[in-house]
Amino acid sequence: MLNRKILTLTVTTGIILSALGGTPKALAASTTSKWEEVTGKYTKAKGIGHFGDTRILHTTKANNQYYLQDTTRGVKIVTYDGQNRDDIRPILWRDTDKKFYDAKDAIAVDAHYYAGVVYDYFKEKHGRNSYDNKGGIIRSYVRMGDFADALWAGSGILYGNGNSDDGIQTRGFSSALDLVGHEFTHAIISTSSKLIYKNESGALNEAIADLFGTLIEHDSYNKKLTKKKANWNFAEDVYVDGKTFLRSMNNPASAPLSINSGYREPLIDSEGKIHTHYPDHYSKLYKGTEDHGGVHFNSSIINKASYLLSEGGTHYGVNVQGIGKEKVGKIYYLAATEIFTENTNFKDARLGLEKAAKKLYGDNSKEVKQVQAAYNAVGIK
CATH class of the missing domain: 3.10.170.10 (Elastase; domain 1)
Structure with missing residues (x-):
């Protein structure tokens, strides 16, 4: 963060x-x-x-x-x-x-x-x-x-x-x-892909960090290292009220921008579009200069795709069959450390994740097809 x-x-x-x-x-x-x-x-x-x-x-x-x-x-x-x-x-x-x-x-x-x-x-x-x-x-x-x-x-x-x-x-x-x-x-x-902290590559950087933070939480809590229950909200434990969270991977729009102190006002992009909640689809992409081109905002589009790939669901009429957290972690880790480059944008990320899934599970595997479905669901084609 x-x-x-x-x-x-x-x-x-x-x-x-x-x-x-x-x-x-x-x-x-x-x-x-x-x-x-x-x-x-x-x-x-x-x-x-x-x-x-x-x-x-x-x-x-x-x-x-x-x-x-x-x-x-x-x-x-x-x-x-x-x-x-x-x-x-x-x-x-x-x-x-x-x-x-x-x-x-x-x-x-x-x-x-x-x-x-x-x-x-x-x-x-x-x-x-x-x-x-x-x-x-x-x-x-x-x-x-x-x-x-x-x-x-x-x-x-x-x-x-x-x-x-x-x-x-x-x-x-x-x-x-x-x-x-x-x-x-x-x-x-x-120390690996060196994703530039700006625009889509910066948002991808943030999304990968959100994903692995969440995967680690699930892995640790499943080992019963704490009495708390894992979830797909981000950074909820820093808030004393017990109900606030910074971002949500499964339901991005449930986290209003006002919770993030960096967004005290709605974002207005270069096209005049007003953004008040985190996006869950590429059609809601913020195009502007605030927050290094919306790195903490647009990351939620990738977050939604990552959640769908892991847990499954239907989004914008596209059905995704979840492949589980273990496989999602392996695919994203391989892509983030060996395939992505410093300028990787969202469409490149989809291609890189498909490449990682093919390398790990085979060209025509379920995992590859669900990477495609998850990114179709959030409008990254």
Whole structure:
């Protein structure tokens, strides 16, 4: 997720181009800090996340303290504390008794734990060795300021504390597993297809991130790692009211634009068309310059196609037979990492997904036919 009001970011390179206010010091700290690491003994600890779930945490004991530094997976996973300082200097999150139970620990506990869940998903399902497929260190930054957002910043994921802007109360943004997976997927894209963060390629970038965040949520919840139920809404766990969500993959129009703080007013495109809800068909494509050409808006068209391909349904008179989450994940992963290029648009994406399905399941397979049906259903032909 990326708030246009906070910064301009190129996901192609992962380099911050300019900070427009809100978190500039946090961004600078995350990309320029000399990262603290410790050498010590692996120790299993416990912590409590935002929703009261007790997490098993992999930590490193050194200097009589327990640091959120996981060395058990071959890939190092570390969580940093920005300390909510004006002169942000991230340090490793630590505790003196290996019980991360304080209320302030929740944002770090969830960030650290979910980073491991997301890494495990991509390793187990797709054989990927961290975001860069080279064993890159996975860094999370928490307590970086009272902003309501999370973002991949080139060196790691930044999580805002949440706030009550626009009358909507949000909690720490590491509280939502689908959001953690979303940002990690941006990191994968930045080191593979490098989809340019603008217009249709940027919307495709966002849609792929939404999809894998959602697939990770379903995979994790099915393993009973939490009492919560998986769904096809996005980032619902960051909202304190328990009913708000940022986007919906199965019913895009159910999420009004006003919920996204980046869209405080309806979008009016270059053709004078007014957009008040997220689209579910290519005929509703936003054509304008806001939000880098509607990357967070037009992504919902791809989201709807992805949902139909997984779960099935009839949309605009087109029937789609779902092929399931496992196959959808394999098809999109192959396309996103080996077939898509930086300029891939929606029509190219359809062709790339068909190519991936053919490679995985055969030229005349059900999977190929349902990719075609799903994209026909949203008007991408």
